[in-house]
Amino acid sequence: MTTPLLQVRALTVEFGTPRGVARVLTGVDLDVDRGEVVGLVGESGCGKSVTALAILRLLRPPGRITGGSVAFDGRELTTLPESEMRRVRGRGIAMIFQAPRESLNPVLSVGAQLGLLLARHDGLGGRAATRRALQLCEMVELPDPERVLRAYPHELSGGMCQRAMIALALACRPALLVADEATTALDVTVQLQILLLLRRLRDSLGLALLLITHNLGVVAEACRRVAVMYAGEIVETAPADELFAAPRHPYTRRLLAARPRIGAAPAGDPIPGSVPDPLNRPTGCAFHPRCHRAQSRCAEQHPEPAVPSAGRAVRCHYPEP
Amino acid sequence: MSLLAVAALSKTYPVATGVFARRPLVAVDRASLQLREGETLGLVGESGSGKSTLARCILQLERPSGGTVTFGGRELTTLAGRELRPMRRLLQMVFQDPAASLNPRLRVGYTVAEPLRLHGLRAGPAAVRARVDELFGWVGLPPRHVDRYPHQLSGGQQQRVAIARALACEPRLVALDEPTSALDVSVQAALLALLRDLQARLGLAYLFISHDLAVVSAMARRVMVMYLGQVVEEGPTGELLARPRHPYTRALVSAVPRDTPWAEPARLVVTGEPGSALARPPGCRFAPRCPWAVARCRDEPQPLRPIDPGHAVACWRAVAGELPAWPA
Numbered sequence: 037m038t039t040p041l042l043q044v045r046a047l048t049v050e051f052g053t054p055r056g057v058a059r060v061l062t063g064v065d066l067d068v069d070r071g072e073v074v075g076l077v078g079e080s081g082c083g084k085s086v087t088a089l090a091i092l093r094l095l096r097p098p099g100r101i102t103g104g105s106v107a108f109d110g111r112e113l114t115t116l117p118e119s120e121m122r123r124v125r126g127r128g129i130a131m132i133f134q135a136p137r138e139s140l141n142p143v144l145s146v147g148a149q150l151g152l153l154l155a156r157h158d159g160l161g162g163r164a165a166t167r168r169a170l171q172l173c174e175m176v177e178l179p180d181p182e183r184v185l186r187a188y189p190h191e192l193s194g195g196m197c198q199r200a201m202i203a204l205a206l207a208c209r210p211a212l213l214v215a216d217e218a219t220t221a222l223d224v225t226v227q228l229q230i231l232l233l234l235r236r237l238r239d240s241l242g243l244a245l246l247l248i249t250h251n252l253g254v255v256a257e258a259c260r261r262v263a264v265m266y267a268g269e270i271v272e273t274a275p276a277d278e279l280f281a282a283p284r285h286p287y288t289r290r291l292l293a294a295r296p297r298i299g300a301a302p303a304g305d306p307i308p309g310s311v312p313d314p315l316n317r318p319t320g321c322a323f324h325p326r327c328h329r330a331q332s333r334c335a336e337q338h339p340e341p342a343v344p345s346a347g348r349a350v351r352c353h354y355p356e357p
Numbered sequence: 358m359s360l361l362a363v364a365a366l367s368k369t370y371p372v373a374t375g376v377f378a379r380r381p382l383v384a385v386d387r388a389s390l391q392l393r394e395g396e397t398l399g400l401v402g403e404s405g406s407g408k409s410t411l412a413r414c415i416l417q418l419e420r421p422s423g424g425t426v427t428f429g430g431r432e433l434t435t436l437a438g439r440e441l442r443p444m445r446r447l448l449q450m451v452f453q454d455p456a457a458s459l460n461p462r463l464r465v466g467y468t469v470a471e472p473l474r475l476h477g478l479r480a481g482p483a484a485v486r487a488r489v490d491e492l493f494g495w496v497g498l499p500p501r502h503v504d505r506y507p508h509q510l511s512g513g514q515q516q517r518v519a520i521a522r523a524l525a526c527e528p529r530l531v532a533l534d535e536p537t538s539a540l541d542v543s544v545q546a547a548l549l550a551l552l553r554d555l556q557a558r559l560g561l562a563y564l565f566i567s568h569d570l571a572v573v574s575a576m577a578r579r580v581m582v583m584y585l586g587q588v589v590e591e592g593p594t595g596e597l598l599a600r601p602r603h604p605y606t607r608a609l610v611s612a613v614p615r616d617t618p619w620a621e622p623a624r625l626v627v628t629g630e631p632g633s634a635l636a637r638p639p640g641c642r643f644a645p646r647c648p649w650a651v652a653r654c655r656d657e658p659q660p661l662r663p664i665d666p667g668h669a670v671a672c673w674r675a676v677a678g679e680l681p682a683w684p685a
Contacts, residue, residue: 079541079542079543080541193630193632194404194630195630196630223403223404223568223630223631224403224568224609224612224613224614225403225608225609225612225626225627225630226630227612227614228611228612228614228626229626229628231614232626250541250542251614252542252616253613253614253615253616254614256615256616256617256618257615257618277617277619280616280617290543291542294543294545294546295546295571296545296546296549296569296571296572296574296575297571297574298570298571298574298598298610298613299574299595299598299599303546303550303553303572303576304542304545304546304549304575305546306543306544306545306547306550307543307546310511310513
């Protein structure tokens with residue numbers, strides 16, 4: 037068996053706060069194969085973005101990795117010197133964010149930003165850099181690339197900014213692209229365009245994608261495999277079609293049922309209670325106070341991931357049948 | 358009779374396009390709608406479609422540039438400040454971001470009590486307190502939360518406070534502008550259920566603005582679709598979403614993420630983005646992105662025309678039956 041491109045094992049992240057230490061990630065396991073699109077889904081505050089930042093070692097104090105490992109392409113990232121980590125960012129793993137316009141430099145044209153990147157990472161300049169910049173624009177299907185390269189971020193629409201951002205992310209030919217809510221701020225018609233573009237890039241470049249989103253529909257559109265997070269833990273991992281057809285973790289099931297659906301009244305079935313305070317996590321399973329299947333054992337014993345079938349994992353004492 | 362009747366409402370902003378040059382930006386272009394007591398009208402569209410501006414113009418938070426707004430038999434657009442004030446109480450709005458719409462320095466109980474005092478709806482501290490407790494009960498907040506500050510509440514709880522504040526005015530119409538967009542799905546469902554209960558209890562009319570078709574379909578029987586300031590389609594929600602007639606509505610319905618995308622009919626992917634309401638062709642504003650557009654679409658204004666009972670569409674090709682069947 038080949039090892040996955042990205043292999044995260046038992047990753048734990050803590051934030052020191054005046055009220056105590058908040059454990060924001062607890063034992064996160066996550067694999068992404070070459071050319072695979074994996075969705076990481078969960079509600080706000082569940083730790084999806086922290087997972088991405090921890091993988092890229094972009095966490096700022098007071099957040100820090102306190103345990104576990106992140107292996108990328110066979111190298112351990114958590115202990116890598118910062119100088120080498122800088123080479124991994126961009127060349128190995130690139131990241132795009134929710135607010136594309138804010139992620140671009142407002143005082144430089146798109147072409148200038150691409151130029152800086154190409155000069156720094158590839159030593160390209162002059163005509164070679166221009167040629168590569170145009171090629172990248174074409175790759176992300178930006179219309180009228182010459183105009184876009186001259187344009188400043190405020191002159192571009194949200195969808196064009198996100199395409200420009202993807203072009204910048206692809207400039208150093210990364211093997212893995214981490215997209216953190218990359219389509220959330222876009223209108224649905226543009227969101228579909230970007231999702232289809234990401235799918236084509238995976239096919240043409242063999243790019244692996246870690247798609248972080250709160251939107252289960254986006255996950256279904258784009259991903260082959262999905263990991264569901266709750267309160268800093270991955271509670272379920274499954275192939276996308278199986279997850280939607282037969283969720284095993286009670287939280288996944290409730291999350292799917294909570295969504296309003298076109299043509300299906302009423303407007304979804306809410307999950308009672310609220311997400312736990314990271315400083316005051318429930319004992320046992322973090323979801324047990326809100327769970328319809330919880331029994332006394334759930335409050336006492338923290339469940340380990342079980343493997344009900346190939347390619348699936350569920351962290352629950354009493355999974356859905 | 359309708360509680361609210363809006364006719365040919367327009368809103369234009371002058372936009373500087375150069376040092377001395379000004380061009381009109383038509384944010385809302387001759388929109389008309391009717392709303393009855395206890396009814397919900399869904400208002401759907403992407404960013405910049407003018408749905409929020411339309412709601413703000415109806416509530417007279419902004420003065421429309423043209424058209425009329427008749428509410429409870431009174432024409433609002435010609436009312437001056439003092440005459441308008443008692444009417445404002447009857448038309449309330451709830452915004453997308455509850456954290457931004459609540460005063461962070463006021464205890465939330467005070468925020469809800471303020472309109473009671475302002476409009477003289479309750480006299481004396483005991484009566485105000487009793488009413489605040491009642492309103493908190495209506496929106497499902499424990500009375501002890503009155504002493505909290507907004508930052509001590511969750512997003513869902515903050516939005517409940519914003520709803521309680523709107524209800525304190527005893528309104529007849531509430532414009533809900535993306536009321537659940539900032540909330541997580543698990544919280545959203547509970548808030549939508551609350552809004553439906555309150556409507557049934559109080560007979561409120563809702564103008565429900567959302568970019569999320571699934572949310573609108575759960576809340577509104579009738580829906581209006583806007584694109585760059587124009588109403589492109591209006592009809593019964595179920596029929597409009599199952600059989601959209603306007604090419605833009607088709608693209609919008611088609612773009613909603615699906616759980617089983619492989620089992621869906623081919624998607625209608627439109628290229629480009631809405632663009633600006635400034636650079637405006639005389640005809641259909643969707644024509645530059647429409648796969649079925651012909652010269653006439655670009656040259657000729659497209660008013661809403663009935664296509665089925667209660668269903669109207671601003672596309673001459675759809676009316677003429679020249680578009681391919683749906684689903685494709």
